[in-house]
Structures are given as structure tokens and as C-alpha cells.
Amino acid sequence: MSQRDRDRERLELALDAAGLDLWENNLVTGEVIQHAARTFRELGYPDEEVPQLVANSLDLVHEDDRDRLGTALGELLAGSTADYRCEFRLRARTGDWVWYANHGRVMEGEGGRPGERFVGVTFNIDERKRRETELADIYRQLEEQNQQLHRLIASLELLAATDALTGLANRRTLMESSARECKRAERYGHALAMLLVDIDRFKDINDRWGHLVGDHVICAAAELCRQGIRQGVDIAARLGGEEFVLLLPETDGRGAMALADKLRLAMAGHCVADGDGQPVPFTVSIGVASFEPGLSHMQLLHHADKALYRAKHQGRNRVHRFEDVAAG
Template structure:
């Protein structure tokens, strides 16, 4: 056996061990001069069905993969890339699509036919691609689940900080916000005010019209408060029962008192339908105001206590009034 044959045997053994299948095409005639027999055998084609031209081989490539395969070949032929590399799907005889990878290079031929030999190897990457697809699917599913979990967490956080009847901030969240606003007012030496609002004779409303109408009254008061405050700045909270708190950053006593009067008058003009006969329930509120000017900021609980005392004065003075 001469050295050339030995080298061919060594090459064949190396290719087999690496799972590579050698091929060669003629760039001038488009003829497949050395067929990737193992590849075509994996696809289920026998010797009589094996493609003999580059065009026939291209017909086995998945339509979605043909453009980038042709572009990869052209880029190498034009000298843009030092080697030809591409991954694509080939149609098996049973109709399945199987992933393969190609690596090749244009080789010099003779002096009169320079660069017509296109030589390379093909290898099966279907398992890897399927695993990549599975991982991609898992990652997509995981991203969807994480987005859902994040959304659920936001909803839970909203539920934990919102009053279910009115949609207002609840007492727990108010106390957190109040602490933050007191610290901010102290840091920047800005005014901060609180209004404590209570529906007058609320027990009588429930006794006269029933608790469902009482709930409607609470919601009506909440709506008036939300309509009159600065969105994104002030906080309206249901403090408990028929009592509400308005937290007013950057607001001095004069501003808080003016807002309280607007709320009192607006609520006094509201009414809710109380029964099927069309009777209406009317209601008023009493409001206590407390404020600090930024030079001496008390704890939030102390500010609430001041507003509560002012509210008591409003109740004692005949209700439907504002006191500070």
C-alpha cells in the first residue's frame, strides 16, 4: 500500500471518528463530485436517490434555511469569510427535518481552474439543536411564569395595601406612607398636613337605609376625596369604618383648611339612591386638620392625634364643619 492510500485511510478513519462526512462540489459545473454518502444514508436515501448536483442538494434544504445557506456560500466565494460555515435542516425521505452543519472551503485546482473545487464536511447536529430548542422553550416558559408571578405579586401587594370597599389606600399602607412623608418633610423642611374626615351620624344612615346604602355612602365620600386631591402627590386612605385620612405633602395649614372646606361642601351636595322607590340618602362630614411647617416635624402618629382632636372639636361644634 502506497503512502497516498495510507493517508486516505487515515483521513477516512479520522472523519469517521469525528462523525464527519466529506463532500466536494464543482463550483463551475454545479456537479457534486464527492457525495456525502453517510449524510444521505442518515436521511434514508439509497444510492439511486442521492443528489448529483448542487441544485438537487439545495432542494433538500428547508425553505427557511436556503437563503442564509446560499448567502454563507456566496460570502466565502467572494472572499468575505475565510471559511464557509452554515447550519440548516435537510428533509429526510420520511419527511422529517434533520439539522446538519457544514464546514468548507474553496480549494485551488489547476492553474486553469483556480478555485473551482469546493470541499468540506457535514455533520449531524440534530440532537444539539433539539436540546437548544427544548432549552429555549423552557426559558420562554420560565420567563412567562416569572412574568405571571411578578404580576401576581404586584396584585397581592396592591391588595395588601388597598381597602376593598373603596379602592383607597388602607390603614397599614397609610402608616408607612405617613412615616416616609414625615421624614421627607423634616429633611427638606417642607410643610406637611393631615385631614381626618368622619361621616356624620353614620350609624343613623345604616339604621335608616341599611348597610348596603351605608357602603354606597362610604364609596361616595371616597370618590369626592379622590376627585379633589392632587394625583400622585396626596394620599387618600380609609382609616377605618366611616373615617378617612388625607395625607397632604407640601401643604400648609391654610391650604389644608381650604381643601377641607371644598370637601365638606362637595360631600354635602352628594346623595345616593337609597331604595327602589328612588329615595335619596344625604350625608355630611366633619373634618379635623393638623399641620406642621417643616421646622418641627412630629411623628406621624402625633400628627394624626392632632387631627383627631380637631375632628372632635368639629363634631362638638355641630358637625358638618372643619376645625384645626
């Protein structure tokens, strides 16, 4: 045995111990100098079938991996890359698909002839790929659960911030928002107004038509409040019972009065249906207050409440502003 044969034998032993399957092709003649015998044995093919399989080796490659394999070989032979590396699936004799990887390089042939030998190794990466797939599934499930958690948190935050019956902001959200807007108006000298809206004779509605119709009236009034504000700027909230508050940043007293009267007319022109489909009309009274330097959000609400009381006292279905109440 020559030294070269002994070196090759040692190399093959080391490769076999490492799970690497040596192969070699002659790029000039197309001859398969050494095929990946270990790989074919792992796939369950008997020795007598191997020559035919080597001649048609691409048929063993999963169709989804063939383009990737061809691209990697093409880049190597075109000189775009010095190394050939590719991962792909091979069909076992049982029909199962098993993941393998190839690493190879073009080397000199006998006498130093360049570009003659294509030498590389094939090795089984199926377990690693399966772990990667399992991890990918775990990450996907975690991401789905994370998204569900975010949706749940968003739903909980929405529930905590909105009134269950009307969907408007609730009292807590109103207090937080009005405190923030009052500080902002104080700091920058911007206009800020508040409307306190109360459904007239709401107890009579409940007594005559029942609480279900009363809830319909509350929801109808809430929807008209929502439609009357600037989305993303103003805030419509249910203060409690049949009372609503509209918080209007960047709105002066004149603009607030105009909106209040428009809203009053919309309420007066709206009806809900009772259980027999008969119309149930309702009206509202509205108190208007404008922010002044030094006012807290609770004081602003108190001013709007005083204006509302005057509107109620003077016959309901009216709009009054605090400045007129304070002056007279």
C-alpha cells in the same frame, strides 16, 4: 494505491468515526467531486435517488433556512469570510425535518490554482437542536412563571397596602407613609398637612338604609377623596370605619383648608342610591392639621382628630383646623 489515496482513505475513516460527512465541489466546472453520502443515507434516501437529489439539493432544504444558507455561501465566495458555516434543516425521505450543519472552505486546486475547490463536512446536529428547543421551551415557561410570580407578588403587595372595600391605602400604609413624610418635612423644612374626614351620622345611615347602602356611601366618599388629591403626591387612606385621612406633602395650612372645604362641598352635593333607586345624601366633617417641627405622625393625627371633634361639636358638615382649636 498511491500515498494520496491512502491519506484520503485514512481521512475519510477518521471523519466517519467523528460523524463528519466529507464533500467537495469544483467551483470552476461546477462538478460535484464527492457528495455527502452518509447524510443521504441518514435521511433514508436510496443510492439510486442520490444523483438527482445532489443536482437539486436546495429542494431538500427547509424554505425558512434557504436564505441563511445562500447568505453564508455568498459571503464565502465574495471573500467576506474565510470559512463557510451554516445550520439548516433537510427533509428526510419520511418527510421529517432533520437539523444539519455545514463547515467548509475554498481551497487550491491541482497545481496550486486558487479558488478552485470547495471542501467541507456535513454533520448531524438534530439532537443538539432538539435539546436547544427543549431548553428554550423550559426557559420560556420559567419566564412566564416568573412573570406570573411577579404579578402575584404585586397583587399581594397591593392587597397588603390597600383597603379591601374602597381601594384606598389602608391604615398600615397610612402610618408608614405619614411617619416617612413627617421625617421628611422635619429634615427639609417642607410643609405637610393632614385632613381627617368623617362621614356624618353614619350609624343613622346604616340603621335607616342598611349596611349595603352604608358601604356604598363609604365607597362614594372614598372615591371623592381619591379624586380630590394629587395623584402620585398625596395619599388618601381609609383609617377605619367611616373615617378617611388625606396626607398632603408640600401643602401649607391655607392650601389644606381650601382642599378640605372643596371636598366637603363635593360630599354634600353627592348622593348614592338605595335599593329602590332613591337618593341617599350624606355629609362629612373634616379636621385639618399642619405639621410643626418636632411633631410625630401620631401627634399630627391627634391634632387632626381634635379639629374634627370641634367640627362635629359645632354642627357637622364643617371644616375646622387644629390651630383654631388650640387658640380658642
